[in-house]
Amino acid sequence: MDHSKFLVEQFEANRAMLRSVAVRILGNADDADDAVQEAWLRLSRSDDESIDNLAGWLTTVVSRICLNTLRSRRRRPTDSVHLVNETDVIEQPSATREEQALLADSVGIALLIVLETLSPAERIAFVLHDTFSVSFEEISRILDKSSEACRQLASRARRRIVSADQPASDAQRQLEVVTAFLAASKSGDFEKLLSLLSPDVELVSDAAAVLLGAPERRDGPVEVADRFSGGAHAARAALLDDLAGLVWFQGGHAKVVFDFTVVAGLVTRIEMIAEHDVLDEIHIDVVTRRQSPGYRELLPTDR
Numbered sequence: 001m002d003h004s005k006f007l008v009e010q011f012e013a014n015r016a017m018l019r020s021v022a023v024r025i026l027g028n029a030d031d032a033d034d035a036v037q038e039a040w041l042r043l044s045r046s047d048d049e050s051i052d053n054l055a056g057w058l059t060t061v062v063s064r065i066c067l068n069t070l071r072s073r074r075r076r077p078t079d080s081v082h083l084v085n086e087t088d089v090i091e092q093p094s095a096t097r098e099e100q101a102l103l104a105d106s107v108g109i110a111l112l113i114v115l116e117t118l119s120p121a122e123r124i125a126f127v128l129h130d131t132f133s134v135s136f137e138e139i140s141r142i143l144d145k146s147s148e149a150c151r152q153l154a155s156r157a158r159r160r161i162v163s164a165d166q167p168a169s170d171a172q173r174q175l176e177v178v179t180a181f182l183a184a185s186k187s188g189d190f191e192k193l194l195s196l197l198s199p200d201v202e203l204v205s206d207a208a209a210v211l212l213g214a215p216e217r218r219d220g221p222v223e224v225a226d227r228f229s230g231g232a233h234a235a236r237a238a239l240l241d242d243l244a245g246l247v248w249f250q251g252g253h254a255k256v257v258f259d260f261t262v263v264a265g266l267v268t269r270i271e272m273i274a275e276h277d278v279l280d281e282i283h284i285d286v287v288t289r290r291q292s293p294g295y296r297e298l299l300p301t302d303r
Contacts, residue, residue, distance in 0.1 A: 011040055014055050018062050024127045025066040027115060035065040059134065063124055063142045070120035111161070117241065118157050119281040125150045126157035149277035152206055156278070159261060159269070160243070171242065174262040175287065178244040179237045181228075181260075181267060188230035197221035198266040208274035209256055224270065237287040247284055254279055 018039060022032035039061045051057045115123055121143050128134035128142070129150075136147040136154070143150060177196060184192035203224045205214035218224050235246040235258065246258035257279065261269040273279060 007043065010054055011043060011058070014058050017055070018058055021059060021127070021132060022062055022066055024131055025063070025123060026069060031066075031069055035062050035069065038065050056138070059128075059132070060138070060142055063128060067120055067124055067142070070123060074120065114161050118160065119153075119241070119283075121145065121150075121281045122153045122157040125154040126161070129154045130158065145277040146275075148207060149275050152273065152275060152278045153281060156259065156271075160241075171244070173265060174244040174260070175237070175239075177262050177265060177267065178246065178260050179287070182232060182235060182237055182246060185228040185230070185232040185235075190225055190229045193225035193229055194221050196267055197224055198263070198268040201267055201269065203227060203270045203272070205272040206275045206278070208276070209272040212256065212274055214256070214272045214274075224267075239285040239287065241283050247286065254282075254284055257282060257284065 015036060018036050019032055022035040023029060026032050026035065039058055042061055043058065115127075118126065124143060125136075125139050128139050129136065136150045139150045139154075140147045143153075145153075181193065181196050183189075184196065199221060201219075201221055201224050203215065203218040205216055210216050215227060218227050232246065235248050238245055238247040238257070240247070240257055240259055243260070244262065245260045247254050248256045248258075256272055256274045259271040259273055259282075260267055273282070
């Protein structure tokens with residue numbers, strides 16, 4: 001068989017899978033088709049005989065193309081992004097009935113709306129790992145970040161997606177809870193801290209935060225309150241990707257963020273993040289108060 005014909009056949013055998021990856025990452029059918037086409041062009045120009053795993057190679061290439069597309073969207077926030085139509089996704093001539101059912105189940109408008117709130121790296125890590133079972137080692141090569149950072153990015157994305165399906169407090173209420181937590185922490189008000197924590201609250205820290213002195217894990221309101229009571233004096237209230245949290249700056253740069261999960265007015269999880277590759281993906285807005293009651297002003301940090 002002619003080698004070029006063989007290459008076409010191999011690519012076509014992977015096309016449906018590649019388009020599924022691109023659609024889930026980008027949420028836009030046209031952009032997904034462009035990414036798949038670009039992957040073919042790169043394959044046709046490459047030394048394919050040196051590729052041991054063609055499906056894995058193509059998945060990596062498509063993912064990197066999608067990553068560039070997502071980053072380009074962020075640089076052009078005024079551009080409209082048209083979410084993919086579910087019918088367009090599932091009615092692929094090359095997809096089997098089982099593949100169509102999978103696509104219909106996993107690509108929903110509600111999910112895509114939540115995905116739009118994630119950073120490009122969070123979105124890539126979550127989709128590749130949770131939907132396609134791509135290892136964090138492989139994802140680390142795609143994102144050029146450590147495997148542990150990719151694991152954290154996927155975990156953070158997963159929590160945000162799950163919390164979007166829960167009857168959570170509104171953003172204002174979440175901010176009130178976190179600022180009350182910060183005030184109680186600074187004043188050493190142990191009882192107030194307990195009142196703000198869920199019975200099953202957990203505090204976890206990444207490896208970089210542990211190196212800075214944070215506990216690797218604390219479980220339950222007493223342990224968590226004990227960790228924060230009388231502390232957090234250098235922390236400031238902030239919005240972390242539009243969700244309430246705390247941040248500690250050093251030399252004008254975010255050193256540690258405290259990523260809060262607030263459900264029904266109670267803190268259910270606090271994650272201390274100091275890994276640079278993860279911090280780089282979090283958009284931070286410091287919350288400042290002026291003396292006028294109820295006045296808040298959001299100031300973007302200089303990062």
